Amino acid sequence: MLAAARELHGERGLDALTMRALAERLQVAPNALYSHVPNKTTLIDDVLDNVLGEVDDPTFGTGADGLHALMASTYRVLLRHPDLVPLYLARQGARGTNAQHLGEVMLALLAEAGVVGAPAREALRVLIVYTIGFAAYTADEAVVLSAAEPTANFQRGLHWLLAGITAG
């Protein structure tokens, strides 16, 4: 069902992802979905977290470099799903297992860069906000402009933030 929901969203967009349309795709009555999901909100929560599974963990790069790679990967994933991006912010970044995993990886990389404790949690928030925010703000444009210009812009700002974070 999550898979069907993601297909439907991928093919026809967020607005077309209604309980009735999803039920039709599954050849099932609309209310049958409520045997699997308490409501549409948590279904979308699941979709949001599932999308985050596409983010690549950085296999190389330590500390700030790794963070840069991770955030850039996240940015690319978000741009692939422009209409979902505002939802991440509305839900403060989603709380599923994939989101949690990303948070842990980020904290590990921050620790490598010498940032731990309260400053690390602050840095985490700044980086998440900046990345999702930039994706939300440039979503339309980036799709049109083949992402090159906004991505460069994103990376420049990201660099400034990382410089400030690691400078203590």
Place this chain on the structure above:
Amino acid sequence: MLAAARELHGERGLDALTMRALAERLQVAPNALYSHVPNKTTLIDDVLDNVLGEVDDPTFGTGADGLHALMASTYRVLLRHPDLVPLYLARQGARGTNAQHLGEVMLALLAEAGVVGAPAREALRVLIVYTIGFAAYTADEAVVLSAAEPTANFQRGLHWLLAGITAG
């Protein structure tokens, strides 16, 4: 009508701001609203831009200092309307007259700080994204925690960005 919409939103939240509820408040049939507004989306656009009118232009402070003050004021305004914040991002910051004015003030302050042309437009985007993004992400928390901690966090990141921007 815009005033009534803002009242209704202020009193009962975004979800309660329906065409029917607004019509009832105005003692009018629901569809009568469509003599004044083409659809609900542009009504909300108007509300969003109207809210931005609450942001204070910095009367003192030049360049980076002024920008810091302006963004902090914007952040405070946004926090006053948590449920609207995701909408700003979904619409790339709104395009009404108030939004336009803010953009011009920001560009002027950037110019004072020696940033003009393409870098200025990039800086503009980074600052807007960061501010709205942070507001969206901390909205719930900030209301509960009386805003002190997230605001400090916001200002720290903002400082890093401004340092990067003005360093060229």
Place this chain on the structure above:
DNA sequence: AATATAGCTGGACGCTGTATAGTATGCAAT
């Protein structure tokens, strides 16, 4: 063999934004 449970169905409720058609009011031009 009896029973519980998971997954479904038909139908409905209350809500949403909005289209259509018609009506009363006030102002402009003849």
Place this chain on the structure above:
DNA sequence: ATTGCATACTATACAGCGTCCAGCTATATT
């Protein structure tokens, strides 16, 4: 003074939404 027209309203209605309720059936458990 009368005609004409735009503005703002009304009543009604449509299609769509998320979701609740009651009941059926097949499968799994004891």
